[in-house]
Amino acid sequence: MKSALIVRHVPYEGVAGFRLPIEEAGYVVDRIDVADPAFQSVDLIAPDLLVMMGGPMGVYETEAHPWIPCEVAKLAQRVAARRPTLGVCLGAQMVAAAAGARVYPGPVKEVGFAPVEITEAGHRSPLARIDGVPVLHWHGDTFDLPEGATVLARTANYTQAFSIGPNILAIQCHPEMGEDERFEAWLAGGEAYAAEAGTTPERLRADYTTLGPPAVSAGRALARRWLAGLA
Template sequence: MKRALIIRHVPYEGVAGYRAPIEAAGYDVDRIDVSDPAFSALDLREPDLLIMMGGPMGVYEQDRHPWITCQLRRLRQRLEAERPTLGVCFGAQMIAAALGSDVYAGPVKEVGFHPVTIHPNAAASPLQHLAEVPVLHWHGDTFALPEGTELLASSHIYDHQAFRRGPNLLALQFHAEMGEDERFNAWIEEWPESVIEAGGTEADLREAHDRLGPQAVAAGRQMIAQWLAELPA
């Protein structure tokens, strides 16, 4: 069986709704936290599929989080080998940094449910399933588009919401995996100030999650299922 490895940067940011299509595609799913002593010894080129999830840290905070430097070095090796890799939010920013782009704090927080604009070049890509579907956004950092990649989607707040490089690399700034996972409550409890900074309220965000979350996750699962189906054999 093919092996998928999830890198979890904080316990409350897991693969969530994406687990179902990954398992349905025939992968045995494993997970490791960056806090695990075994993490520093892993060869990230080995898994058939690597999934890097989100986290509240910035790629540029390597003094506070020395594992970022270590992970970036091994991620570059994987990307050079063109091994299938998915990055979500902080994971997408790590991919951008590994490809040589700057990651930096943006001018505003983007927190809440709203759709992304799918660019014409991505009309038949896995992102097509998200057309006009509000998905969860929760970030304040952004990145320059890496050289040699293709921009797939933007939002009304941040231009760089999704990119790919060939069929094996997909980076997603937003969280289409979240909408049915109880860990959403931990996000609000951990970062209530982010909700306020983005101009929202906890009550409104919880209501939007309950109302829009299931549709977002369904679309996200279709997106991941298509991406996995289109990976080279």
């Protein structure tokens, strides 16, 4: 059986809608939290598939989160080996850092459902599956494009997805979110963050109800195509 390891940076940001296509592709899914003492010794190269999920911290906040340099160093070895790796939001920023790029606070916060602009390369990639579909955004950090990476999607403010070959995919937005009840935990602690982006928990909750299911359906199609194309 193929193995998939999900790395969670906070308990309420799990693999969500991506679990189904990962299991459909024949992977046995395991999970580890960065707060687990065992994370310091976990092998991030060994799993057949590694999925790095989101979190409210920044890659540069190493004093507050001393596990970050360890994670980036381990992830750098995996990226260098081109082992199948999917990074979402903070996970995407971790992939960028592991590939040698700078991660830093962006000019604005993007929070809420909105479509992304798919690039020409993106239309030939799994990101084509979310073309025109409003997906969840919840980010304020950004990154320089790693050497050798291809931009697949963007918004006016940020790169939203890039790939490094067929096996490394980084997605800044959240096409896995749309039916996960843990979204309430995002809202509970995110009122001030949402306000900076010009929205409210009430608006986000309403959009999650109506736009969430089609978003996660498109996100699953994205994941299925990416998994099917792994080298």
